Amino acid sequence: DAGVIQSPRHEVTEMGQEVTLRCKPISGHDYLFWYRQTMMRGLELLIYFNNNVPIDDSGMPEDRFSAKMPNASFSTLKIQPSEPRDSAVYFCASRPTGGRTEAFFGQGTRLTVV
């Protein structure tokens, strides 16, 4: 398996524009996580899914953020409208069900909102 795949790797957009980040988890993994990394907050959990169902979105900062998982092999994180304070690295991670299972991270998307 190629691991967790995120696209794009880098995104530069203007304030007010819509941004869509994409993630393909590892096949067979039941859990998918979206994290935002900043110096101040470290790895902040935004939302996670189990079997394509959103379980906890309490980390989503505002209504401008939304996430979907239409099937087991694809998820999106959308920001609309984007703001400069959304600039960060966004990671997607997946893990299988089980008590001793690690999470596998994608390479991340570096988002810059100008």
Next chain:
Amino acid sequence: QQPVQSPQAVILREGEDAVINCSSSKALYSVHWYRQKHGEAPVFLMILLKGGEQKGHDKISASFNEKKQQSSLYLTASQLSYSGTYFCGTESPAGGTSYGKLTFGQGTILTVHP
């Protein structure tokens, strides 16, 4: 609620030891440790489950005290390759609505100099 890590940063000379602590205000099922190199994705080091578990990985080991809801990562005889940001991730006990949720701390930046 993110776990709290301490210290925020550590600077070492090669061969010196370091301890990174992770504490949670909630009951824990497991603690995960990851290391992230600059510009890369976090990489899994080890998982510790309930039961006062201790694990080792080369010269990196960890302990988990579930009564105190704390975990510590021990780096012995540090090498240049140990430099990076270390994250602890915590998972709540099974049966709750947040089972499977993996929440990370703000990270500890470790720098090893020759």
